Amino acid sequence: MAALLHDLGKPAVDQRVTLHRADGQSVGIWDPLAGPMTDVPHCHAYTVTYRPRRRHGFHERVTSLLVHHIMPARGLCWLASDQTLFAQWVATLAGDMNEAGALGEIIQEADGLSVARNLGAGDSPRVAPARTRPLWERLLTGLRYLLDQGELPLNRNGAAGWLVGDDLWLVSKRAIDALRAHLIAEGHSGIPSSNDRIYDTLQEHGILEPYGERAIWHTTVAGAGWSHELTLIRIPVRRIWAEPDNRPGYFEGTVTPRAPEAREDNAHEPTEPDQNDAQRDPVGDLPSPTPAAPIATDNTPPIEPEAPRPDNEYVPGLEPASASDSRQDEPRGDDDGPTDAGSRFLQWLQREALARRMDVNTPHARIHVVEEGVLLVSPAVFKDYASQNPDHGSWEYVQKRFMKLRVHQKRPDGTNVHRYLVKGARRQSVVKGILLPDTAMVFSEGVEVALVNPHLQASR
Structure with missing residues (x-):
């Protein structure tokens, strides 16, 4: 039950579920907190989109409010009869893995393998065979995930990236190192250890906009009362968020490209302090x-x-x-x-x-x-x-x-x-x-x- 219910809160706070009649016309937005979808009259189909600027991890804290719609009272009473087990079960649903014990570790491991299998990480012996997606597709999916989960924070001093107009600028080394670590942790093999290889792959498939022939842009990022000279990669925002409504807010500052100094070697990414x-x-x-x-x-x-x-x-x-x-x-x-x-x-x-x-x-x-x-x-x-x-x-x-x-x-x-x-x-x-x-x-x-x-x- 912990495995089946651990993402139950997503439709309530992370997703927008639109209900449709048999002829395709909308009958409104479904609110899971108000009751089951089957209680809505004339509902024959639904579509799902993600809400923009949703709060990271919030769905885990909402899950317990919806459990009674899925699990009967008799089952909850049976779980509650063992307080130690019940405490771990509740902590697992709430995403509090520090208190979830062995149960939480099992759910985390299973969730990671499930995501890896869905992404096609079939080369790992821990994952059932599946069609392996091309490297560029896995890199793009991984970037979307890290941005969606807030692992690469945006639009502030000390962030990993900034959204300006039609471009998403990401701190080059920080973003790619995080992407590699994420994919390897989810069971993917064949992820290049060289950042240059990853840049080349992204550039070949139009995910990364180069500076001439180089992936790296030398820039000055400035906000209210602060300014940093950083090396960034530039990604068309439509490659990350196809729907404008799903995009985060824009950076209230500037990202200004600058010509690299003569002592800077464009062939290699410079060391960028975090x-x-x-x-x-x-x-x-x-x-x-x-x-x-x-x-x-x-x-x-x-x-x-x-x-x-x-x-x-x-x-x-x-x-x-x-x-x-x-x-x-x-x-x-x-x-x-x-x-x-x-x-x-x-x-x-x-x-x-x-x-x-x-x-x-x-x-x-x-x-x-x-x-x-x-x-x-x-x-x-x-x-x-x-x-x-x-x-x-x-x-x-x-x-x-x-x-x-x-x-x-x-x-x-x-x-x-x-x-x-x-x-x-x-x-x-x-x-x-x-x-x-x-x-x-x-x-x-x-x-x-x-x-x-x-x-x-x-x-x-």
Whole structure:
């Protein structure tokens, strides 16, 4: 029943279901919350379209309101007789996979395989044989999915893309890396590890509009009070959303193409810092410690923060495009046990701390000791690991496997990312990361634990 009902809320909030008479004339929009479709007189057929600007994940929270139309009261009472089972069942329908236990994991795995099979990912041994769709079609479908689900946010500072007129502009490396990781996670094989290969495929089928002979556009993206020089790919909006009513709102700013500088190599995609990373990374925000004290102490006076970096400057922990393109996003090894990517990341973290190869409590540090435990700046620290261990999977995969270890502290609202205010001499900023409540998870026996960083304070 969890499998059958897990997307039940979509017709209520994500889709617009139009009812028709036998002669094809419309008899209105069906509201599932008002009752079954069969209660509407003269209804012989229906058509379905997706609502524009729908809220990501909202349908999961609506599902429980419709369950009684499908499942009889006797069945619900039987499930409720086992409170532990019932709690997992309800959490699964609501999309709360942190509380759904084994049942939620089964439904997630089955849902992923179902989507992969529908997309034609039949080369994977986990999926039943099916007609394999051409690569360009899978890439386009994957892009539509990521945009539809909000995995590639749009039209704001730090977004993955901007909709301007008839064009959708996407941050090149960020979008293609996310697309590759999504397709591999759903069981597709034969996905190129090179971004250039993916660009060529999209360009050949008219999905990507090139800049001359190159896929990459050098642009200036500007909004209210902010501006970034970014490398983007340009996609005609009709290739993503054929119906104008289904398109999101337009960007209230500008995307201005510019000629690449002479030092920029158009043959290869330049390393593009993740804007979200730039906002999360404490570089330039944390007060710098004195040179003689690489670890901040309680008497370390806060001094003037470093000047902000240019938007296109290399950020430590962001791997160059060549390193990202040369690795497969799926790991090689077991998904559980000591060879799991999450366990290997934790072991790497402990070794780096033991050898004092990682800064602690400094402006560029990925590790900060706070009153609540140890804060790992995310995703920067996972990108550091993936850059050094490219055969262990993408940083997204490593972070996901690490969260599976459940050694981190969740926030009261159930989310995983903690926010800390960074108090400088003249300004405040925010650093985000994963909180480990036990310092021994990083600083193993025999390693001196740094003092609490006095410049970081948890944001409630």
